[in-house]
Amino acid sequence: MSLHIESFGAGCGPNLVLLHGWAMHSGVWRGVRDRLARHFHLHLVDLPGHGFSPACTSDSQVGTLDRMPESVARILPESCIVCGWSLGGEIAIELALREPMRVKKLALISTTPCFVKREDWLWGMETSMLQLFAQNLKRDYATTMKRFLTLQVSGGSDSSSTLSQLRKSLAERRDPDEAALEAGLQILLTSDVREKLKYIEQPVLVIHGEHDVITHPDAAKWMNKQLRESKLIMLPRCGHAPFLSHPDQFIKGIVQLSR
Template identity: 65%
Template sequence: MTSLHIETFGQGPDLVLLHGWAMHSGIWGSVRDLLAQQFHVHLVDLPGHGLSPASEPGTLDHLVEIVAEILPERCMLGGWSLGGQVAMELALREPQRIEKLALIATTPCFAKRGDWESGMEHKLLQLFLENLKLNYATTINRFLTLQMSGDRDASKILPQLRKHFFLRGEPDPDALEKGLRILQHSDLRERIVTIKQPVLIVHGENDVITHPAAADWMHRQLPQSQQVMFAHCGHAPFLSYPEQFVAHLNAFRTNS
């Protein structure tokens, strides 16, 4: 199995954070030091992203297996976007190790389906996949812009997002393609209803990548869930509301 790049900060209960598609753990930079005042924070680069080497076969099951190898004995696990799907699967497979779950701007099913209106159009995901091979830089920039769509502070946060993205070089192209295929095909709706851990759902009300209705659906389905919906916020609530984001995570740690 491939070793993952992990950075750790602070002292306290263990908190593991998983980034989204095409990003890396540096994306948590705006909240890292605040979180480290309350937690022993583990920031993970997924395979083929940041400083972690790519590995095969790059499926969702594979990502779950490789992250499971580095989890502390007991931890709170947080996942953003694609990282949220990895986190859901880990909560199901490792209930003794994952005490609490934070689902950040994520969804059990990224793509729209006949019985699921709260997803992205399949043709849009397919277009990203095709354009990724034709013009990598343009496709990534469009994706970053889409993440900030509907955010009142987009003009300030989008440059931060672009800066974070390029700090650790380009992700592995094959890992990006495999990640997009996960987004196209994964559907965890039937399975996540059996998650038993306390869950904090954090979302932006203007998110166009993971629809807010998906967060509402998860909140209804998960028996021990709390929901936080940030106003005027796109796909990265921890960038738009860093102090409030940390406060909610800390309250979740102490109160649930």
């Protein structure tokens, strides 16, 4: 299976790979793409079953955090910075661990090491809520996605504009593959990379919104403390999509990471 990837920017700049979140596609980065392309050789990836990338429904392990990074690793440049948003951030963590010679630096945007609550992890979503979301997705995809997009911008300073950008991006390409959506939800339900963070040796930038209602801000603060070399940018009045609501701060942070 070959993933869809679009490349932009100066060939002499550092390679920057952008990984989108669940149910979205690489077009979501369009608002910051051209400005980033002034500094980087950009590689915008559609995850399996999202955007223009084919699904890998025949693989029984596609719903695990073991398989999805494998498909992305095949298209990684020899030396790059990997920037992942939400679910894309969890994939980026796995790539940093598996491909330390290629992944030189890491940017984790609105990412949590463990999406659901556990006995020893308070900063996650209730498992029952995520399971209900999965059920509603099957019953009424359009309405459930509208609610999901609204959640992403909740708490932001300019939520209406950010929501408009998300809706426009989502509508530009076909709906995600149903099996791919289910696989992504299964990853969110089961993945827990907390113990792996201590093995990441690359410099890491963590960008998170103070009002993020999908991935708890305290999860980002905890993650920042566990990583060996990490910088945390916590954005006030910001929800789950800081690269859309706070593009200047996002771009500045990514550029500084590359230096």
